[in-house]
Amino acid sequence: MVEQDQFQEDVSDRLAAEALIIDVDGFEGPLDLLLMLSRTQKVDLRQISVLALAKQYLSFIERAKELRIELAADYLVMAAWLAFLKSRLLLPPDPSEDGPSGEELAAHLAFQLERLQAMREAAAKLMARDQKGRDFFARGITEDVARVRRVTYTATLLDLMQGYARIRTRDDFRPFVMDRESVFTMEEALGRMRGLIGFAGDWTDILSYLPEGWETDPAKRRSATASTFAASLELAKEGRIEIRQSEMYSPIQIRKKLPTDG
Amino acid sequence: MVEIKEESLFEAPPMAEQERMIEAILFATADPVTIKEMAGRMPHGCDPAEALVHLRKRFDGRGVNVIKVGDAWAIRTAPDLGFLMQKETVEVRKLSRAAIETLAIVAYHQPVTRAEIEEIRGVSVSRGTVDQLIEMEWIRFGRRKMTPGRPVTFVVTQEFLDHFGLENARDLPGLKELRSAGLLENRPPPGTGFEAGDTDEGDEDQTELFEDD
Amino acid sequence: MVEIKEESLFEAPPMAEQERMIEAILFATADPVTIKEMAGRMPHGCDPAEALVHLRKRFDGRGVNVIKVGDAWAIRTAPDLGFLMQKETVEVRKLSRAAIETLAIVAYHQPVTRAEIEEIRGVSVSRGTVDQLIEMEWIRFGRRKMTPGRPVTFVVTQEFLDHFGLENARDLPGLKELRSAGLLENRPPPGTGFEAGDTDEGDEDQTELFEDD
Numbered sequence: 001m002v003e004q005d006q007f008q009e010d011v012s013d014r015l016a017a018e019a020l021i022i023d024v025d026g027f028e029g030p031l032d033l034l035l036m037l038s039r040t041q042k043v044d045l046r047q048i049s050v051l052a053l054a055k056q057y058l059s060f061i062e063r064a065k066e067l068r069i070e071l072a073a074d075y076l077v078m079a080a081w082l083a084f085l086k087s088r089l090l091l092p093p094d095p096s097e098d099g100p101s102g103e104e105l106a107a108h109l110a111f112q113l114e115r116l117q118a119m120r121e122a123a124a125k126l127m128a129r130d131q132k133g134r135d136f137f138a139r140g141i142t143e144d145v146a147r148v149r150r151v152t153y154t155a156t157l158l159d160l161m162q163g164y165a166r167i168r169t170r171d172d173f174r175p176f177v178m179d180r181e182s183v184f185t186m187e188e189a190l191g192r193m194r195g196l197i198g199f200a201g202d203w204t205d206i207l208s209y210l211p212e213g214w215e216t217d218p219a220k221r222r223s224a225t226a227s228t229f230a231a232s233l234e235l236a237k238e239g240r241i242e243i244r245q246s247e248m249y250s251p252i253q254i255r256k257k258l259p260t261d262g
Numbered sequence: 263m264v265e266i267k268e269e270s271l272f273e274a275p276p277m278a279e280q281e282r283m284i285e286a287i288l289f290a291t292a293d294p295v296t297i298k299e300m301a302g303r304m305p306h307g308c309d310p311a312e313a314l315v316h317l318r319k320r321f322d323g324r325g326v327n328v329i330k331v332g333d334a335w336a337i338r339t340a341p342d343l344g345f346l347m348q349k350e351t352v353e354v355r356k357l358s359r360a361a362i363e364t365l366a367i368v369a370y371h372q373p374v375t376r377a378e379i380e381e382i383r384g385v386s387v388s389r390g391t392v393d394q395l396i397e398m399e400w401i402r403f404g405r406r407k408m409t410p411g412r413p414v415t416f417v418v419t420q421e422f423l424d425h426f427g428l429e430n431a432r433d434l435p436g437l438k439e440l441r442s443a444g445l446l447e448n449r450p451p452p453g454t455g456f457e458a459g460d461t462d463e464g465d466e467d468q469t470e471l472f473e474d475d
Numbered sequence: 476m477v478e479i480k481e482e483s484l485f486e487a488p489p490m491a492e493q494e495r496m497i498e499a500i501l502f503a504t505a506d507p508v509t510i511k512e513m514a515g516r517m518p519h520g521c522d523p524a525e526a527l528v529h530l531r532k533r534f535d536g537r538g539v540n541v542i543k544v545g546d547a548w549a550i551r552t553a554p555d556l557g558f559l560m561q562k563e564t565v566e567v568r569k570l571s572r573a574a575i576e577t578l579a580i581v582a583y584h585q586p587v588t589r590a591e592i593e594e595i596r597g598v599s600v601s602r603g604t605v606d607q608l609i610e611m612e613w614i615r616f617g618r619r620k621m622t623p624g625r626p627v628t629f630v631v632t633q634e635f636l637d638h639f640g641l642e643n644a645r646d647l648p649g650l651k652e653l654r655s656a657g658l659l660e661n662r663p664p665p666g667t668g669f670e671a672g673d674t675d676e677g678d679e680d681q682t683e684l685f686e687d688d
Contacts, residue, residue, distance in 0.1 A: 028360060031384025074385070100452035108451050115382060118445045123366035125435040132425045133352040135344040137503035139337065141549060143290035145303070148563040153611060155570040155578070157639045163572065164579035165653050167596060187598040190573065194601050238571055285538030286556040289502075303559050325498030339499040346496055346516050350503050 030078035033057070035113050045114040050106035051089045054082040085109070184214060184224040189231035197241055203253040206232055274307030281313045294334030294424055330429045332420040361391045365400060369422070369434055370446055373404040373415030378448055400425065487520030494526045507547030574604050578613060582635070582644055586617035586628030605629070613638065
């Protein structure tokens with residue numbers, strides 16, 4: 001009786017293995033393969049025999065090896081784990097050993113299979129629903145909602161006084177202007193960029209805004225780069241340009257901010 | 263039509279008029295519109311939520327219906343008339359099995375981390391799969407999980423709900439059954455020490471998820 | 476909804492059903508649709524022209540109307556509700572530094588020419604800055620200066636005074652007050668600054684404003 005069962009099991013295992021080996025590439029990992037193998041048991045996944053499944057899987061792997069089919073590492077990891085699980089399930093529990101029992105491990109595997117199966121069914125149900133653009137449709141002629149953006153500017157008396165004080169304070173430092181031969185001020189950069197930015201519809205490297213004659217001398221180039229950068233931040237703050245940099249140290253690019261609509 | 267302004271700045275237009283307004287707003291766009299946005303565009307004092315109830319009833323059984331999508335509203339053609347719209351049918355990009363399963367897992371388990379998706383599917387999730395779903399605007403990043411490493415999570419979007427005609431994520435087919443069968447639990451494998459390593463204190467949802475049998 | 480096909484190939488769906496159909500078609504199609512095109516999409520034997528009459532009547536006075544565009548038909552927002560297709564957002568932004576400085580110079584030095592503003596600020600004044608201040612109605616053109624070229628001058632407006640709570644531009648704190656308020660730390664060396672560059676001769680107000688201590 002037992003032998004007969006064993007024999008039939010072997011046969012069905014082999015048949016399953018042969019059928020499956022052909023498209024082993026089609027499986028999405030060991031769990032997927034286990035799920036497929038479990039179907040040969042023709043029982044509810046909740047009553048599945050994990051021991052039988054482990055045996056099926058291991059014989060499948062053996063077959064694949066015989067046929068010199070290259071199996072991805074995770075199939076072999078699963079095989080090792082199932083071999084371990086099989087021994088745990090077959091041997092009487094060793095009380096000195098820590099860790100989960102074979103039954104616990106088996107129960108978890110059964111749970112994983114059931115959950116994966118449930119997700120597959122849920123996915124199928126989801127995709128079978130009426131879908132937009134296929135079964136039901138959205139409005140064909142849409143109207144843009146014009147975003148009328150009104151910008152109001154504001155300033156306080158303090159801003160005004162500080163602004164004026166700034167100019168006067170700057171005057172005080174005028175004697176030092178001599179030292180600033182290779183200094184390109186932010187105001188200068190701003191003035192320059194304001195004039196140019198109207199033409200910057202596309203992303204342009206910020207360095208292309210350096211004033212002529214400032215690109216070569218390192219000190220001048222440094223100053224012009226810094227002030228141009230600061231000026232571009234100011235312009236971005238004013239909402240006149242957009243800035244982007246794809247990653248650290250990569251070129252900084254700016255472009256004129258396009259009017260937003262809809 | 264109605265001389266409101268002269269009467270009072272705060273008197274709202276009659277309900278019939280408000281109904282017309284949201285009808286116009288919803289007809290004008292292909293995207294769902296929130297109550298808040300409607301209110302923002304309508305005159306002061308309007309109650310779009312109430313007007314919607316009337317409008318919804320009005321379009322009951324008609325060729326187009328007023329439907330709820332998440333916390334927004336949209337008009338969509340009745341599903342039984344899809345056959346008339348062959349010309350409008352957009353070819354939905356064929357999704358791989360991995361993408362469909364990943365989508366379902368995100369929808370049913372959200373918020374869900376990449377590691378949890380991989381645990382459920384038993385294989386690693388390719389970047390391309392996630393990218394594709396994000397690009398289709400069906401999933402997006404959710405808040406980070408309060409577990410070690412604070413991994414990002416994925417959740418489904420309003421566009422997902424809209425595409426599949428769902429009022430909200432709770433309406434997913436079979437959700438209740440799956441939950442009561444315990445299949446939406448995130449059970450860590452026994453003996454992984456996961457339970458011990460779970461330093462999460464504050465978030466009840468999380469601890470519940472990690473409860474071990 | 477209606478079992479037509481089984482009964483006869485040539486019996487058309489009831490008119491109410493046809494009305495639903497053209498409602499869906501007109502809603503979902505990206506362009507106006509001709510009667511012929513509707514007929515082509517609808518089951519055999521339908522009469523879209525008649526269904527259209529019903530649908531038009533149904534939308535009469537509603538938020539959207541069925542209208543004729545050339546020889547085709549479309550659903551469009553009712554003309555009186557066009558205002559709903561606008562969303563106004565008001566954004567308050569801080570005036571740019573250049574604008575504030577320009578404004579300050581006009582306020583302290585008025586009437587002042589563009590050349591003088593540039594001289595004081597040490598940089599050229601962009602047209603945009605001046606235009607912006609004029610548009611805000613904070614500065615306006617003053618009388619022309621009686622110097623060569625007769626340049627226009629700028630002065631502040633009543634609107635400016637109102638905004639900043641000033642009765643008069645002379646109420647603006649002088650340099651002394653600015654200094655005691657900690658806004659000016661350095662005492663300007665005599666003979667530097669704009670006095671030297673100030674080509675203005677006639678206006679006493681100015682010199683008064685620039686009096687130091």
